[in-house]
Amino acid sequence: MSERALYTTQLQAGLGLVDEAKTLLELWSPGMSANQLQQVALGSGRFPTITARRLRNVIVECFAPRYLVDGGAPAKHLKLLSPIISSGELVQLLLLFTSRANPILGDFVRQVYWSRYSAGYTHISNADARAFVDRAIDDGKTIKRWSDSTVRRVSAYLSGCCADYGMLERGSKSTRHILPFRMYPNVAAYIAYELHFAGVGDNALLTHEDWQLFGLAREDVLEEIKRLSLKSLLIAQSAGDVVRISWKQPDMETLCNVLTKS
Secondary structure: HHHHHHOOOOHHHHHOOOHHHHHHHOOOOOOOOOOHHHHHHHHOOOOOOOOHHHHHHHHHHHHHHHHHHHHHHHHHHHHHHHOOOOOOHHHHHHHHHHHHHHHHHHHHHHHHHHHHHEEEOOOOHHHHHHHHHHHHHOOEEOOOOHHHHHHEEEEEHHHHHHHOOOOOOOOOOOOEEEEOOOOOOHHHHHHHHHHOOOOOHHHHHHHOOOHHHHOOOOOHHHHHHHHHHHHEEEEEEOOOOOOEEEEEOOEEEEEEEEHHHO
């Protein structure tokens, strides 16, 4: 396993960080570093209940790894979209970037949340999350073995993150109801185009792991792509196992502008 894929405890710095992310996106401007954003946030008066040290941890350990990667592209796109798209759509995009930055969350969603969802279970518990973490440690997915207290905390962080992103009920609970969760079309368009511009081929795109965060298998993704075609966001043609997509938007910024008008 590559070092990038190793699991960490970084989720503890902010879990879903939904409200804070919205505010920080408003304060951030293209080209601004994490340290510069921290200074702007401190002087903004928008975080009156957070200490300077806590705010730094939120920005450096949560916001930056999730949204300031790739030259700040995620933050640029979210800043364009967040004032216009629905709260539900924004939260799903935050889930996408948080899962990329924290493989432990992405794998938990794909392997535990959706397996229980599709099997008809109504709840997910911290014990389910702990079993997932214990297996991951045994499989060598952490740099070193975690202490029992760390395992317990990380297990709670996983279910807490899922609650922040609308997949499980909120509240300080050890067992949470599974909530209905379906990908929004604008989120599907964003992921499809982003993968395309990242160099992923049309057929490989259908099986990319990002879709699995939303419970979608290849045939489900193809249906989403066809719906985007009906909305004139792209042109999709499929014959057997071969899919060809004509991409109508020249870059992600143009797509984001189109999505704000859809």
